Amino acid sequence: xxxxxxxxxxxxxxxxxxxxxxxxxxxxxxxxxxxxxxxxxxxxxxxxxxxxxxxxxxxxxxxxxxxxxxxxxxxxxxxxxxxxxxxxxxxxxxxxxxxxxxxxxxxxxxxxxxxxxxxxxxxxxxxxxxxxxxxxxxxxxxxxxxxxxxxxxxxxxxxxxxxxxxxxxxxxxxxxxxxxxxxxxxxxxxxxxxxxxxxxxxxxx
Numbered sequence: 001x002x003x004x005x006x007x008x009x010x011x012x013x014x015x016x017x018x019x020x021x022x023x024x025x026x027x028x029x030x031x032x033x034x035x036x037x038x039x040x041x042x043x044x045x046x047x048x049x050x051x052x053x054x055x056x057x058x059x060x061x062x063x064x065x066x067x068x069x070x071x072x073x074x075x076x077x078x079x080x081x082x083x084x085x086x087x088x089x090x091x092x093x094x095x096x097x098x099x100x101x102x103x104x105x106x107x108x109x110x111x112x113x114x115x116x117x118x119x120x121x122x123x124x125x126x127x128x129x130x131x132x133x134x135x136x137x138x139x140x141x142x143x144x145x146x147x148x149x150x151x152x153x154x155x156x157x158x159x160x161x162x163x164x165x166x167x168x169x170x171x172x173x174x175x176x177x178x179x180x181x182x183x184x185x186x187x188x189x190x191x192x193x194x195x196x197x198x199x200x201x202x203x204x205x
């Protein structure tokens with residue numbers, strides 16, 4: 001069975017909704033999947049000052065925080081993040097910055113990786129955020145599996161991003177279009193399928 005870790009950061013719920021859809025899709029594809037958030041870095045007073053942020057933090061308090069052991073366990077790693085000036089959120093980047101030990105030991109080599117994002121506006125940095133995450137994967141020696149245009153859902157006008165599923169929230173909490181959910185579901189399913197094919201291929205060598 002393929003092990004999938006969906007590791008995300010979400011402040012008001014959009015990326016969380018996409019992450020849940022990815023987990024559900026991975027399970028339907030026959031994988032064992034974990035929904036994992038990264039630690040919040042913002043001061044509690046800042047979170048409390050934004051009602052949507054505070055509400056989401058309370059609603060997801062029971063979601064486990066990702067650990068390095070989860071990365072080691074996973075065959076597939078899907079990262080989700082909102083954009084911050086066209087870059088991944090600091091919360092996710094901080095978690096990634098703790099992976100040096102695993103990288104040094106070669107324990108991230110050949111893991112299948114993919115990522116998804118959400119912005120408040122169109123052209124708000126979706127592609128640059130996903131490409132920035134890819135820089136990490138190159139160093140890890142992981143296998144990047146983007147959705148590409150490998151399914152009809154990718155041609156929906158609400159999607160069309162071959163780098164990774166993306167949503168536009170319009171500055172509204174937990175506001176993800178059905179087409180975007182379909183895209184991230186396809187992305188997770190594709191990652192599981194490719195990971196399975198790689199596993200079978202390595203076994204045959």
